[in-house]
Amino acid sequence: MVNNVNPLSKQKHFLTIRNILKNKSIIHGIVITLFFMLIYHIGTMITLPGITLPPSYHQQAKTSFLSTIDLLSAGGFDKMSIFAIGLGPYITSQIIIQLLSSDLVKPLKNLASSGEYGKRKIEIIIRLLTLPFCLIQSYAILAMILNSNSSGSRSGIKIFGCEEIKNIPVQNLISLMFLLSAGTYIAIFFSDMITKRGIGNGMTTLILGGIVGSLYRNFNYAFNSIKLLIVRQNRNSDQITIFLSFFLYLFIYLVLLVFIIFINGTIRKIPIQQTGQGLILDKKQLPFFTIKLNSVGVIPVIFASSLITIPGTIAQFFKNNEPRWFIEKWLTLNSWVGIIIFFFFIIIFTFFYSYVQINPMMVADNFQKSGKFILGIKTGNDTEKHLSTVLYRINCLGGPILAVIAIIPYVISITTKIPTGMALGGTANIIMVTTCLELLNSIKSIATTSGYNITKKNIDHSNNDKSTKNITSLW
Numbered sequence: 001m002v003n004n005v006n007p008l009s010k011q012k013h014f015l016t017i018r019n020i021l022k023n024k025s026i027i028h029g030i031v032i033t034l035f036f037m038l039i040y041h042i043g044t045m046i047t048l049p050g051i052t053l054p055p056s057y058h059q060q061a062k063t064s065f066l067s068t069i070d071l072l073s074a075g076g077f078d079k080m081s082i083f084a085i086g087l088g089p090y091i092t093s094q095i096i097i098q099l100l101s102s103d104l105v106k107p108l109k110n111l112a113s114s115g116e117y118g119k120r121k122i123e124i125i126i127r128l129l130t131l132p133f134c135l136i137q138s139y140a141i142l143a144m145i146l147n148s149n150s151s152g153s154r155s156g157i158k159i160f161g162c163e164e165i166k167n168i169p170v171q172n173l174i175s176l177m178f179l180l181s182a183g184t185y186i187a188i189f190f191s192d193m194i195t196k197r198g199i200g201n202g203m204t205t206l207i208l209g210g211i212v213g214s215l216y217r218n219f220n221y222a223f224n225s226i227k228l229l230i231v232r233q234n235r236n237s238d239q240i241t242i243f244l245s246f247f248l249y250l251f252i253y254l255v256l257l258v259f260i261i262f263i264n265g266t267i268r269k270i271p272i273q274q275t276g277q278g279l280i281l282d283k284k285q286l287p288f289f290t291i292k293l294n295s296v297g298v299i300p301v302i303f304a305s306s307l308i309t310i311p312g313t314i315a316q317f318f319k320n321n322e323p324r325w326f327i328e329k330w331l332t333l334n335s336w337v338g339i340i341i342f343f344f345f346i347i348i349f350t351f352f353y354s355y356v357q358i359n360p361m362m363v364a365d366n367f368q369k370s371g372k373f374i375l376g377i378k379t380g381n382d383t384e385k386h387l388s389t390v391l392y393r394i395n396c397l398g399g400p401i402l403a404v405i406a407i408i409p410y411v412i413s414i415t416t417k418i419p420t421g422m423a424l425g426g427t428a429n430i431i432m433v434t435t436c437l438e439l440l441n442s443i444k445s446i447a448t449t450s451g452y453n454i455t456k457k458n459i460d461h462s463n464n465d466k467s468t469k470n471i472t473s474l475w
């Protein structure tokens with residue numbers, strides 16, 4: 001690749017930025033997105049009534065399982081706010097309905113292929129299914145934070161003055177469960193508003209807001225953890241050693257971010273040709289059909305994170321007996337088995353959603369209708385098989401890379417006993433990078449569309465002026 005930097009290109013970038021800032025559609029979308037992100041962030045800072053959290057609760061929320069829940073709630077779990085369960089139940093419902101609508105349930109499959117009407121019906125079904133998941137997870141969350149009181153640490157967490165969930169009055173427990181469920185539906189509403197009237201995907205944008213809002217707190221936590229580790233190893237350590245270690249941590253953190261950006265920007269180009277008058281004779285001017293190495297973005301990681309929290313949620317319905325011990329020891333991210341399951345979940349969802357998003361059969365059909373073809377490949381079934389093979393090879397590389405980046409914090413936490421919140425890499429970084437790139441692409445897309453509309457209006461207006469002048473001159 002050749003990177004030619006000249007004054008003309010710099011001027012072009014400056015004009016692009018200026019045009020974006022002048023674009024009313026983009027400014028309107030940014031304001032709406034920031035407005036709903038701000039309201040959501042304020043809501044995550046208000047603890048639910050009746051819940052008393054000790055100062056050490058934030059450190060308890062840094063464990064592998066709880067940090068995943070806090071990620072899906074966009075920071076709402078950290079303060080046990082109305083958004084404590086966040087979008088997790090909604091994401092779980094989406095996974096179930098999308099899997100069932102593939103080939104398992106024919107009525108759902110027919111709805112999925114019925115266009116906009118079918119999509120609206122499926123969305124209604126997803127939201128109805130979200131409610132029982134909200135109630136189940138809200139009860140599990142409340143039981144989970146109180147279980148730390150019975151672990152011997154006496155953490156001091158209380159709900160309406162009770163340290164055990166069985167002692168909470170039924171009406172108070174039900175009211176908290178419905179408040180947490182209402183928080184999920186409010187988050188879904190915010191997500192829809194951002195998607196329809198703001199910029200980017202609302203679900204990932206809300207999660208991004210929670211990640212960015214907790215960056216300073218996480219870095220501060222990492223600094224204190226590094227300081228504590230160094231002091232334990234060498235009691236005579238000075239401040240220079242602590243700061244150098246922290247800067248090394250930041251450097252590795254930035255290197256991982258750059259690597260994730262590189263993975264998101266890596267594409268596979270497939271040269272295509274046009275039949276008839278659009279035939280291009282110069283190979284250098286051929287257009288390309290591009291497939292990204294990470295073709296589905298952050299969706300596989302979010303869905304895998306949502307599924308891996310289900311066993312830990314189920315464990316809260318058991319008392320301190322064998323089933324609960326087995327689930328917490330083997331089926332959460334605190335164990336090697338749970339990490340391996342999480343790893344394969346990401347790979348499976350990468351394959352599944354890449355074939356949903358880039359449908360080889362549909363792409364081959366569109367190529368045939370528009371008179372396009374891949375060089376050296378026949379149209380129709382051969383094109384479909386070729387695209388499926390290319391997509392399979394890309395996923396064989398991109399899926400494991402995405403999964404490895406996601407499991408890095410948990411592997412480091414198990415092997416070195418370093419808290420998960422301090423570990424490098426992970427789901428949060430993947431979501432942060434991918435969502436930021438998606439937001440930039442959305443801004444560029446809105447700028448291009450609105451710019452085209454403005455140009456079209458100007459041309460129509462000038463043509464109308466000319467026709468009016470001609471009519472006047474005739475009279």
